[in-house]
Amino acid sequence: MFDPKAIEDIATKLSGALPPGLSQFKDEMEKSFRAILQSALDKLDLVTREEFEVQKGVLAKTRSKLEALEKQVAELEKRLPVSTDQET
Template identity: 55%
Template sequence: MIDPKKLDDIAKKLSDSVPERLKTAKDEMSKQFKQVLQTQLGKLDLVSRDEFDTQTQVLLRTRQKLEELEKKLSEIENR
């Protein structure tokens, strides 16, 4: 779901922003940042890009069918 490399990059940026006097704990903080990010992102109700694209296509087909049915119904009512 979430690219682990992106989480590593975010965790690294966070740990790099730590003041220099705390850099001795940099590796541990980076691990903690990554763990917190994974936990919090895991709690979000997210879908994969593939699932999103699939549902978008289903919605498009459904909308087209609905428009066709509305057109047919209108033609029937006008008779």
């Protein structure tokens, strides 16, 4: 979910950018901007920075484990007897 405070700030900036002749519609426009932004951002299926950082940590840990397992497999393969017979 997108930060509601950020949506509020963007809506306020957009309504503040309205020409002076439209200032009478400022509150109504700000509510409309907020609703449109929220709807558009909800459709994007975004993750929060916190969720992203958690997944980044999980990925780093998984990558580290994978590298350790690859190293372990390579060591075990070195210990296997070399076969001169080829199977067909």
